[in-house]
Amino acid sequence: MIRALKSQVFAPIHTWSTIGIYPRFFAFVVIVLSASYNVAKAEETKAVQEKRFKILQEILQDTTLVGHFTVDGKPMTELTEERYDIKKVEPIEGEPNLWTIESRIQYKKNDVTLPLVLRVEWAEKTPVIVMDRVIVPGLGSFSARVVFDNGKYAGTWAHDGDGRSVGGHLFGRIEKTKNP
Numbered sequence: 001m002i003r004a005l006k007s008q009v010f011a012p013i014h015t016w017s018t019i020g021i022y023p024r025f026f027a028f029v030v031i032v033l034s035a036s037y038n039v040a041k042a043e044e045t046k047a048v049q050e051k052r053f054k055i056l057q058e059i060l061q062d063t064t065l066v067g068h069f070t071v072d073g074k075p076m077t078e079l080t081e082e083r084y085d086i087k088k089v090e091p092i093e094g095e096p097n098l099w100t101i102e103s104r105i106q107y108k109k110n111d112v113t114l115p116l117v118l119r120v121e122w123a124e125k126t127p128v129i130v131m132d133r134v135i136v137p138g139l140g141s142f143s144a145r146v147v148f149d150n151g152k153y154a155g156t157w158a159h160d161g162d163g164r165s166v167g168g169h170l171f172g173r174i175e176k177t178k179n180p
Contacts, residue, residue, distance in 0.1 A: 061089045067172015082107040
């Protein structure tokens with residue numbers, strides 16, 4: 001009777017030999033699915049980057065940012081006008097968040113045109129330029145967070161120079177450049 005129970009409790013020997021196949025098969029399936037997921041994710045990332053490229057170009061290429069900035073510690077009614085003529089916006093190959101933005105910067109007595117390498121982060125479909133102590137030739141070191149949305153821009157800025165640091169807010173509208 002005990003022999004009959006043992007034979008019913010334990011699987012036949014040929015079943016045990018097939019058990020080694022299942023972990024291997026399971027591992028194979030996991031590897032194939034992981035590879036498929038990674039390929040799909042890479043394609044999705046590339047598609048997202050291409051879409052963002054188009055969005056940023058539509059927003060900034062051949063535009064003028066016309067607005068004002070404030071200076072911390074001064075009355076908010078004392079606004080200084082600023083203008084940024086943006087001629088070209090290009091991604092830096094191999095660096096998905098770095099862009100070359102060719103711009104003419106005008107404020108106070110300053111008027112310079114130069115290409116800037118800037119980091120662009122995204123809040124879903126909204127681009128945000130992020131500067132952390134970026135040296136702008138002839139003007140000094142700047143930090144900023146500038147968001148672009150619905151034909152407008154707004155953000156904060158800071159300037160380190162001459163042993164002092166100043167900052168404030170900036171805001172304005174985005175105008176398409178008129179071709180002569």
